[in-house]
Amino acid sequence: MSLYVPGLSRRTLLATAAGSVLWPAAARALGVASTIRIHDHTSHTRLVVELSENIEFSIFSLADPYRIVADLPELDWTMEGSAQAAPTGVVKAVRYGLFQPGRARIVVDLVDPAGLKNAFVLPATGETPHRFVMDLEKTSREKFLASAGPQHRVGALAATAGKPVPAKAVVEPPARDAKKLIVIDPGHGGVDPGAIGLSGIYEKTLTLAAAKQLKGRLEATGRYRVKLTRERDISLELAERREVARTAAADLFISLHADSMGNKTVRGLSVYTLSEKASDREAEELAEQENSADSIIGVDLSHESQEVRHILVDLAQRESMNLATKLADRLIGELKREATLLRNGHRFARFAVLKSPDVPSVLIEMGYLSNREDEKALKTEAYRGKLMAAVVRGVDTHFGGVQSARKG
Ligand code: ZN
Secondary structure (H helix, E strand, O other): OOOOOOOOOHHHOOOOHHHHHHOOOOOOOOEEEEEEEEEEOOOOEEEEEEEOOOOOOEEEEEOOOOEEEEEEEOEEEOOOHHHEOOOOOOEEEEEEEEEEOOEEEEEEEEOOOEEEEEEEEEOOEOOEOEEEEEEEEEOOHHHHHHHOEOOOOOOOEOOEOOOOOOOOOOOOOOOOOOOEEEEEEEOOEOOEOOOEOOOOOEHHHHHHHHHHHHHHHHHHOOOEEEEEOOOOOOOOOHHHHHHHHHHOOOOEEEEEEOOOOOOOOOOOEEEEEEOOOOOOHHHHHHHHHHHOHHHHOOOOOOOOHHHHHHHHHHHOOOHHHHHHHHHHHHHHHHHOOOOOEEEEEEEEEOOHHHOOOOOOEEEEEOOOOOOHHHHHHHOOHHHHHHHHHHHHHHHHHHHHHHHHHHHO
């Protein structure tokens, strides 16, 4: 865990092997990555990943912030604290994890613009395993920008270039039965651990655990069908999360989070809905943090930011926003019986993940992992169970209310 760099945001911390606990037993991993080392040489910075076998790879760079992204086949990450080196040279931080089924990703955050000088795999020799090597050298911003972009693959091994996997979420056609369809979105995942708790627990791990509990409880009522945006420790773009709900014609979208903040005394749960104007400064900061998830997992956003405002203005007129607001109030009504609520339990801001124009969407911050009591509670299945039971009651009231309003 020595890759923590003081002074950087919590999100530049490394993902470690902890998340892989949630992987299904029959992992589809092609090989095992056991160590990441970073060496600063005078002319370049070298990053070395030890591997159980030879792999193909593809590499590209992204600007603002400067990143180098390497895509590899799906790997099991078995990094231990002792097997990692501190960032040095042009490397500010390194994150890694499952990006898509079949595809692992390493995101290298750079201190300064740096280009890829070399990338190759060294074959195993004796005791030494295969090694994936990237050499990065300082460059100018102009040169970096000239070569940056998601489509610019600059390296490959074993005579075959790594092929980009289409970035489409797996979706099913809308079912026709009368049950309401609810999409639950466990926040973060894969390359992006989300917040990191005082005890070292990852937000991505807790959101997935809570999502599975909520799914079980909703299905147990017999009134709902439930779909998760992700079922394992994998990265997902915010647009893909929305797309799961939209394509399946979901009746509700519920995104689960548990973030952290600088003030460790702040605790409590809150429910967020979408709005052009934030309810308060904290809500705005949180939305900014959540919206940066795409850049954390190594997605190019240079083309996207323009659209956001248009969509938001358009959205304001829509019924889904009103429905989301009503749902949020009902959830708050139930959740305050089980948990400490944040002052102004219902808040709003520009959350990209809540932008679906036709699916009422809410985001639940289950608590703060920067607060000792919240973190301790959220780590227990029993406490998460109580919260999720309250969510089920809120959803029940929501649909009960909606249905009777339509009848009346
Ligand atoms: Zn989050």
